[in-house]
Amino acid sequence: MDVVHVEDTRTRLLQTALRLFTEHGVEGTSLQMIADALGVTKAAVYYHFKTKAEITESVADPVLRELEGIVDDARAQRTRGAQIDHLLDGFVDLVVRHRALVALFSSDPGIARAIEKSVHSSETFKNRLLEILVGPDPDVTAIVTAQVLLAGIAIAGGSPEVAVLDDETLRETLLSVGRKLYNRPRRRSGPAA
Numbered sequence: 001m002d003v004v005h006v007e008d009t010r011t012r013l014l015q016t017a018l019r020l021f022t023e024h025g026v027e028g029t030s031l032q033m034i035a036d037a038l039g040v041t042k043a044a045v046y047y048h049f050k051t052k053a054e055i056t057e058s059v060a061d062p063v064l065r066e067l068e069g070i071v072d073d074a075r076a077q078r079t080r081g082a083q084i085d086h087l088l089d090g091f092v093d094l095v096v097r098h099r100a101l102v103a104l105f106s107s108d109p110g111i112a113r114a115i116e117k118s119v120h121s122s123e124t125f126k127n128r129l130l131e132i133l134v135g136p137d138p139d140v141t142a143i144v145t146a147q148v149l150l151a152g153i154a155i156a157g158g159s160p161e162v163a164v165l166d167d168e169t170l171r172e173t174l175l176s177v178g179r180k181l182y183n184r185p186r187r188r189s190g191p192a193a
Contacts, residue, residue, distance in 0.1 A: 010048050013038060017055050022100050026056055026110020056114040060105070063098050064115065070094065071129050083132045084182055091150070092174045095157035096167050103158030106151075133182075149181050 016037045020029040031052055035042045049055045070090030077083045095102050104111040130138075133146035153174050156162060162170055179186060 009038075009040075009044070013045065013048055014055070014059050018059050018101060018104075021056070021059065021104055021108065021111065025108050026052070026104075027108075031055075052110075053114065056110055057117065059101065060111060060114045063094065063101055066094055067091070067129075068125055071125065071132065074132050075128060080132075080135065081184070085184060087129075087132050088149075088175065088178045088182070088184070092153060092157070092171055092178065095153055095174065096171045099158055099163070101158075102154050103160070106155045106158050145181065149178055152181075153178055 013034065017029070017034050020033055020037060023029075024033070029052070031045050032042050034055070035045045038045075045055075049058065067090075070087060074083045074087040074090065077086050101111075105115060129150075130143075130146055133149065134142040138146075156177075157170065157174055165173070176186075178184075
């Protein structure tokens with residue numbers, strides 16, 4: 001099997017797994033279901049992944065890595081306000097682009113376990129993320145506000161009730177709510193720089 005074919009099969013496998021996870025949940029999706037949907041044998045699935053947990057982690061991994069990049073870029077901003085704005089913009093963009101996966105993050109215990117495994121392996125990542133939002137010596141209100149912001153954007157962005165919204169409307173609405181929650185000044189609309 002050539003490398004391009006292996007990567008193409010792996011990519012299709014992960015896309016199929018995400019679709020099936022969305023339809024049936026992680027627990028309700030078997031390796032055989034993934035193989036059948038791809039039109040391959042279960043052995044072909046095992047060639048790429050030994051367990052469903054590995055598939056689940058691989059489905060979630062690109063989004064988690066992207067979030068790490070957003071956090072790193074936000075921390076590089078000069079002021080705390082600019083850090084919050086960058087994090088908020090990046091997080092909302094991520095949620096909007098990955099609606100189906102974000103909906104699973106919020107509702108499926110199998111995906112939640114994969115995230116916990118990845119995020120717990122990087123406790124400093126969670127601390128860096130929260131420090132941008134709460135500052136160095138947060139009080140309880142700051143901590144709760146940060147949790148409401150992150151969870152609220154994720155849950156609302158992946159909600160079936162907003163699935164009919166186009167990406168730009170959802171993005172602008174989530175940003176507006178997040179900016180209000182953090183008392184960030186409203187940005188003026190204009191041409192992209």
